[in-house]
Amino acid sequence: MNQRRYFNEVAPRWDSLLDEESLAKLGQIVNSLVSKPNDTILDMGSGTGALLSLLQDATGKGSRIIPLDISENMLQIARGKDFEGDINFIQADTCAIPLFDETCDLVMCYSVFPHFGDKPRALVELKRVLRPNGRLVICHTKSREEINEIHRHIGGTVAHDVLPDETEMRALLADAGLDRIEVSDEPDRYLAIARKSDGALMPDLEIARQILTQDALGFVIVKSEKVLASSREQGVRPFFDVIVNLEEALSRAAVADRVVGKAIALLSIYAGIDAVYAHLASKPAMKSLEEASIRVSAKQVVPHILNREGIDLCPFEKLMYNVSDPDEAFSSIKTFLGE
Structure with missing residues (x-):
């Protein structure tokens, strides 16, 4: 029937x-x-x-x-x-x-x-x-x-x-x-x-998502349909380095990243990113981005990002556990990385 x-x-x-x-x-x-x-x-x-x-x-x-x-x-x-x-x-x-x-x-x-x-x-x-x-x-x-x-x-x-x-x-x-x-x-x-989407950022986010997948990158950042930065290396350090180097140029850009934990989320807010796509994102990261009115979508959402052994939280997830302010997050991550 x-x-x-x-x-x-x-x-x-x-x-x-x-x-x-x-x-x-x-x-x-x-x-x-x-x-x-x-x-x-x-x-x-x-x-x-x-x-x-x-x-x-x-x-x-x-x-x-x-x-x-x-x-x-x-x-x-x-x-x-x-x-x-x-x-x-x-x-x-x-x-x-x-x-x-x-x-x-x-x-x-x-x-x-x-x-x-x-x-x-x-x-x-x-x-x-x-x-x-x-x-x-x-x-x-x-x-x-x-x-x-x-x-x-x-x-x-x-x-x-x-x-x-x-x-x-x-x-x-x-x-x-x-x-x-x-x-x-x-x-x-x-x-x-x-x-x-209201249409303004979808081309950038879609371009970033496609490049991330096709080129097997760790992350890619696109603005006005041009790639501002990308890295084959995954993790917070290369993303942090890009934010330090490009500063205000990242405002209203779109990010596609393989793994988005709370640290990447708060750094994105700090940099003025307007849209984020993740293959894998943590719930705290999603919440932080949504509360900041940043467009975010993820293929898979998990409670937290774990360490490489899969037995505990990722060090950056631990570091950001009780942090909600982007400026505080940037400062804490900078200190943690020894910058």
Whole structure:
């Protein structure tokens, strides 16, 4: 049975599956993420309209909302609820959204992402309809493990419809060209959030990422589509040396690095870097960059960067453990390196 037929069949009982507790959690998620009036919001996989009233409440009914679903029966039930405001129901597949480029400020994917048959292609399409700096939100009111177990238990058409783990999710979003990626998997909710670049830095970051991979470098720094610096050597020392030598020239540059721990993250903030890509990044590094409003994406995220033996934290990760100020980080690293 294909997806469209399956969801057409379950549409009449769909609303009964959303209990009051889940609805309350969904409301909390929406209120924490949506506040701007007059946005255009794509409710991807909208089903019977569980999100619609919550989105309207959060935006004061000033937004244009586009509920889109593959199932005509789901949409028929949603239409019957007589929602007020600027709502335009669309039946379509995720991989062929009938909207112009850069139409939406926000794309909400509530309880639908596991059901995308071609996730990479779907994400590219969702990115296409987002405006520059627009957000994609993938959310559930249960943990990843619980969602996947529910689908396995149901079996049949949705048996293999799963949420990927954090590493794969980040890679999927980054490969689609999205950045500032956040993934949170808690017992009572799952959230993955990413943004579409405003366009100013994506060429530099993409150039840096491609050179990093193709030339097997340790890191590469690109600005205005030109390579400012690169090194085959990995680690903090060569990166620190570049910062000392180039100073203000690094402002608004893009960095692609194989391994980004908190030391590299804080040095990037110190240097005025605007975008960072990492093959491997630590959670403290991601947090530091995100809090500094630096666009960051990573193929894999780990709790901490370990030493070469893999039995303890990397010395620089230890050094930066309680450091959050970029100036303090630069000074501490300079002393540690004996500069």
